[in-house]
Amino acid sequence: MEVAYSSVLGQPHLSHLPQRPPIHLGFQDLSYSVPDGKSSKLILRGLNGEFRSGQLTAILGPSGAGKSTLLNILAGYRVSGSTGLISTNGEPRNLRLFRKLSRYIMQEDLLQPLITVQEAMEMAADLKLGGGIKKAEKKIIVKEIIQLLRLNKARNTSSERLSGGERKRLSIALELVNNPPVVFLDEPTTGLDDVASSTCVSLLKRVARGGRTVVCSLHTPSARLFAMFDHVYVVAGGRCAYQGSSAGVVPFLNELALPCPRTYNPADFIIEVSSGEYGSHVDKMVTAVDNGRLQKWRQYALEEECQEMEIEQLNTDVVENHVYKYESSTWQQFYVLLKRMILQTARNRDYLWLRVGLHLFLGGIVAALFSEMGNDASKTLFNFGFCYACIIAMLYTTMMPILLAYPTEVLLVKREYFNRWYGLKPYYLALVVSRTPVTMFFSLMYLGIVYPLTSQPLELNRILMFMTICILTALISESMGTLISSTLSVVNSMFVGPVISVPLMLLSVYGIGDGDVQPPMLWRLARACSFMRYGLEGLVAAVYGPPRADLPCPEHVVYCEYKNVRYFVKLMGMSGVSFWYDFSVLLFILFCMNIGAYYLLRQRLSPNYAFKTIKLIGRFVKTKLKV
Numbered sequence: 321m322e323v324a325y326s327s328v329l330g331q332p333h334l335s336h337l338p339q340r341p342p343i344h345l346g347f348q349d350l351s352y353s354v355p356d357g358k359s360s361k362l363i364l365r366g367l368n369g370e371f372r373s374g375q376l377t378a379i380l381g382p383s384g385a386g387k388s389t390l391l392n393i394l395a396g397y398r399v400s401g402s403t404g405l406i407s408t409n410g411e412p413r414n415l416r417l418f419r420k421l422s423r424y425i426m427q428e429d430l431l432q433p434l435i436t437v438q439e440a441m442e443m444a445a446d447l448k449l450g451g452g453i454k455k456a457e458k459k460i461i462v463k464e465i466i467q468l469l470r471l472n473k474a475r476n477t478s479s480e481r482l483s484g485g486e487r488k489r490l491s492i493a494l495e496l497v498n499n500p501p502v503v504f505l506d507e508p509t510t511g512l513d514d515v516a517s518s519t520c521v522s523l524l525k526r527v528a529r530g531g532r533t534v535v536c537s538l539h540t541p542s543a544r545l546f547a548m549f550d551h552v553y554v555v556a557g558g559r560c561a562y563q564g565s566s567a568g569v570v571p572f573l574n575e576l577a578l579p580c581p582r583t584y585n586p587a588d589f590i591i592e593v594s595s596g597e598y599g600s601h602v603d604k605m606v607t608a609v610d611n612g613r614l615q616k617w618r619q620y621a622l623e624e625e626c627q628e629m630e631i632e633q634l635n636t637d638v639v640e641n642h643v644y645k646y647e648s649s650t651w652q653q654f655y656v657l658l659k660r661m662i663l664q665t666a667r668n669r670d671y672l673w674l675r676v677g678l679h680l681f682l683g684g685i686v687a688a689l690f691s692e693m694g695n696d697a698s699k700t701l702f703n704f705g706f707c708y709a710c711i712i713a714m715l716y717t718t719m720m721p722i723l724l725a726y727p728t729e730v731l732l733v734k735r736e737y738f739n740r741w742y743g744l745k746p747y748y749l750a751l752v753v754s755r756t757p758v759t760m761f762f763s764l765m766y767l768g769i770v771y772p773l774t775s776q777p778l779e780l781n782r783i784l785m786f787m788t789i790c791i792l793t794a795l796i797s798e799s800m801g802t803l804i805s806s807t808l809s810v811v812n813s814m815f816v817g818p819v820i821s822v823p824l825m826l827l828s829v830y831g832i833g834d835g836d837v838q839p840p841m842l843w844r845l846a847r848a849c850s851f852m853r854y855g856l857e858g859l860v861a862a863v864y865g866p867p868r869a870d871l872p873c874p875e876h877v878v879y880c881e882y883k884n885v886r887y888f889v890k891l892m893g894m895s896g897v898s899f900w901y902d903f904s905v906l907l908f909i910l911f912c913m914n915i916g917a918y919y920l921l922r923q924r925l926s927p928n929y930a931f932k933t934i935k936l937i938g939r940f941v942k943t944k945l946k947v
């Protein structure tokens with residue numbers, strides 16, 4: 321089999337990719353504005369243009385001209401605030417359909433950590449190509465793309481150890497797996513040296529030659545790099561200052577009496593002219609190309625070169641014939657994502673050891689503080705404190721790492737979700753399934769130390785009850801962390817998480833010591849909102865629930881007030897508690913918390929109208945407050 325592959329792979333062709341329809345992307349009178357104080361700021365001003373299939377297009381322009389904005393709008397990443405017509409193959413663009421056909425490679429090379437290039441490619445193939453394609457064929461596709469993007473040497477290198485150029489090429493390779501007909505790249509050469517940049521651009525040119533529409537925004541390409549582009553689109557102050565072949569730039573400027581010096585890079589020159597360094601010529605340029613409508617320079621010195629280029633694989637499918645569903649089933653996606661998450665967890669050794677150390681340390685401290693108090697009638701109140709300490713330990717040890725790490729993960733998920741790698745349901749399910757055993761393991765590690773060393777009753781049913789409640793509390797805290805960090809940045813999450821936890825902690829012990837006297841209704845309702853209250857009640861039920869005999873009072877103590885556990889539980893205001901009731905409520909809260917976290921994550925990735933309205937109101941209020 322290997323021999324057969326090698327012959328196929330003699331040259332870096334893309335022979336086995338699924339067929340996709342070619343897409344010409346056009347736009348007319350495209351404008352975009354953002355709210356700016358009381359008025360609005362116009363960023364794009366009636367742009368026109370066409371990016372064709374089989375061509376590599378560069379969007380150039382001075383800083384702040386609107387390149388990224390144009391790319392974001394064309395990719396469908398930013399929608400609200402734009403006006404004008406965007407068309408695909410001459411028909412008005414169907415954004416939902418277009419999103420399924422296009423891929424957007426953003427400037428930041430967000431890659432899944434702790435997996436190698438080969439593994440990342442295989443997982444991308446499993447997710448994006450689904451079960452319809454045989455394993456052997458997927459292998460060829462992965463091999464071909466790795467070869468095409470010259471990632472052979474880095475095959476077994478973990479993503480975080482890749483060089484800047486390799487990261488960029490891997491980002492492109494991952495998106496090529498299911499052969500998208502339209503690829504957008506935001507500044508693909510940023511951070512790369514000359515050689516790496518020209519390798520990257522020549523690879524993109526090969527990708528385009530296969531019948532794909534490849535559009536990238538660029539800063540200041542070298543003359544060599546510039547000449548490699550089939551089509552150049554220059555943006556200046558939100559308008560089109562040139563559209564045509566790269567070879568056409570100099571004659572175009574000559575026509576406007578703006579001769580480019582012989583030794584000068586035409587890309588630098590047109591950007592400098594567009595930024596007004598040689599006087600105000602932008603209006604003249606915009607008029608000369610009719611704000612992008614004029615196609616005169618499009619074919620300038622282009623044909624011969626195009627014919628010379630090898631056509632690797634011309635996309636021939638048509639838009640209407642194509643199936644735009646996810647290629648892999650929900651369960652396949654779940655399986656691949658779960659495998660990836662488990663692999664990443666297992667490979668994150670430093671973090672795992674840190675967690676082991678932290679739980680041993682915390683367990684040791686708590687065990688030392690509450691040593692042997694569980695069976696001592698003179699220390700019953702302290703033992704209640706031990707139960708409370710366990711709940712707080714479960715809250716913080718599970719929630720804080722999520723608050724710190726998840727906001728970054730969301731950005732990665734956003735990229736993969738936007739590029740239609742998988743659906744959110746299988747992702748979230750895999751997230752919960754991969755995390756649960758780890759959380760259970762660490763909770764049990766902590767409890768394995770504190771439970772016996774604090775002399776809690778060594779009866780199997782009480783041990784199981786105690787551990788179940790602690791694990792449920794830990795799982796709820798974890799999903800609360802996900803809920804908070806799915807919409808907020810790291811800094812905001814780290815602020816909001818602990819701040820929300822404080823009232824939950826205080827409410828859980830509200831009214832304690834008053835016996836059966838119930839607090840006012842409002843406070844009871846507020847207390848009912850704290851999952852930690854149910855956790856605490858569950859632990860008290862596990863440790864002191866009937867049938868438990870009176871606690872032994874040490875000989876040196878004259879009087880033990882809380883010798884009788886029923887009296888103590890009543891004094892704590894928990895005389896009617898039932899383990900099964902608390903267990904059921906905690907289970908219900910866990911379910912609701914996960915549904916909430918999933919919902920917020922979905923809104924972060926693709927907000928519905930209600931969320932968009934809330935965002936708009938927020939923006940409006942902020943704008944008003946600024947004034």
Ligand SMILES: Nc1ncnc2c1ncn2[C@@H]1O[C@H](COP(=O)(O)OP(=O)(O)OP(=O)(O)O)[C@@H](O)[C@H]1O
Nearest residue numbers: 354361363381382383384385386387388389390539
């Ligand atoms: N949400 C926004 N609110 C206010 N101004 C914005 C917003 N988004 C973009 N802008 C402004 O629009 C202009 C164009 O931004 P854009 O990021 O598209 O420029 P660019 O050409 O990609 O610049 P660079 O090359 O420096 O990345 C800039 O002046 C920017 O400040």
